[in-house]
Amino acid sequence: MFDYQAPEQHLKNRVILVTGAGDGIGRVAAINYAAQGATVILLGRTPEKLDHVYDEIEAKGYPQPAIVPLNLESATEHDYIELANTLSQEFDQLDGILHNASLLGVRTPLESYDPVIWNQVMQVNVTAPFMLTQALLPLLNNAEDASVIFTSSGVGRKGRAYWGAYAVSKFATEGMMETLADELDNTSNIRVNCINPGATRTQMRATAYPGEDPATLPTPQDIMPVYLYLMGADSKDCNGQSLNAQ
Ligand SMILES: NC(=O)c1ccc[n+]([C@@H]2O[C@H](COP(=O)([O-])OP(=O)(O)OC[C@H]3O[C@@H](n4cnc5c(N)ncnc54)[C@H](OP(=O)(O)O)[C@@H]3O)[C@@H](O)[C@H]2O)c1
Numbered sequence: 001m002f003d004y005q006a007p008e009q010h011l012k013n014r015v016i017l018v019t020g021a022g023d024g025i026g027r028v029a030a031i032n033y034a035a036q037g038a039t040v041i042l043l044g045r046t047p048e049k050l051d052h053v054y055d056e057i058e059a060k061g062y063p064q065p066a067i068v069p070l071n072l073e074s075a076t077e078h079d080y081i082e083l084a085n086t087l088s089q090e091f092d093q094l095d096g097i098l099h100n101a102s103l104l105g106v107r108t109p110l111e112s113y114d115p116v117i118w119n120q121v122m123q124v125n126v127t128a129p130f131m132l133t134q135a136l137l138p139l140l141n142n143a144e145d146a147s148v149i150f151t152s153s154g155v156g157r158k159g160r161a162y163w164g165a166y167a168v169s170k171f172a173t174e175g176m177m178e179t180l181a182d183e184l185d186n187t188s189n190i191r192v193n194c195i196n197p198g199a200t201r202t203q204m205r206a207t208a209y210p211g212e213d214p215a216t217l218p219t220p221q222d223i224m225p226v227y228l229y230l231m232g233a234d235s236k237d238c239n240g241q242s243l244n245a246q
Pocket residue numbers: 019020021022023024025026043044045046049070071072073074099100101102103124151152153154196197198199200201202203204205
């Protein structure tokens with residue numbers, strides 16, 4: 001899977017929403033999905049970054065994307081319902097969601113972890129993907145085969161000191177993926193899986209490991225095969241799995 005080669009245009013005519021599409025892994029995934037023929041919905045909190053990704057996709061001649069500026073930390077149920085209504089006016093179906101946006105929070109012992117930061121991390125990393133998925137399930141149900149991908153982490157499988165709310169949120173992400181995958185298994189056309197990107201050259205990684213030389217790490221582009229595999233029809237029978245991108 002690490003060297004999965006997507007058949008040309010294997011996401012043609014698919015509509016795929018990517019959260020945190022303005023930077024890092026989400027940005028590169030959105031561009032790769034568009035390159036494969038998908039209409040990509042770019043969701044993020046910094047409009048300028050989304051505009052850049054939009055321009056890059058347009059300049060390359062890929063299908064015209066859409067932009068959804070939304071701060072997942074403050075978004076309410078009403079915002080998600082509004083989003084679902086807007087998307088259903090534009091599109092007949094939604095073929096995929098990549099839940100990629102996350103907050104790192106602080107690296108500190110739980111003993112002194114700031115509850116305000118705890119709530120922010122939980123909101124962006126766990127509650128937002130839950131509410132977004134819930135609101136968009138009817139549109140996902142309209143697709144022939146739909147893929148929901150959550151983004152996990154190594155610290156979401158084995159707890160590690162000082163990773164605080166981030167680690168706990170990634171355990172919750174794995175749990176949410178397994179719960180939803182089991183609920184939808186055999187009863188729907190929606191598959192639900194997790195990707196653990198592994199150490200990747202992004203701003204989040206640089207913040208977590210300031211002493212590390214980023215040049216030693218794989219780039220987001222290097223880890224795309226698993227992202228392409230899980231979003232396309234080749235992974236139709238893959239449900240409830242937590243895959244490593246490296
Ligand atoms: N990089 C790694 O080594 C690594 C390892 C394991 C797991 N992961 C996971 O991979 C995913 C992508 O990480 P990354 O390294 O690409 O991180 P990143 O470079 O920090 O990008 C995160 C993206 O999430 C967006 N975001 C953050 N808070 C948001 C909010 N409140 N509302 C909307 N969007 C928000 C950011 O938007 P702005 O740019 O506007 O701030 C950014 O586009 C995350 O789920 C992360 O936990 C990464």
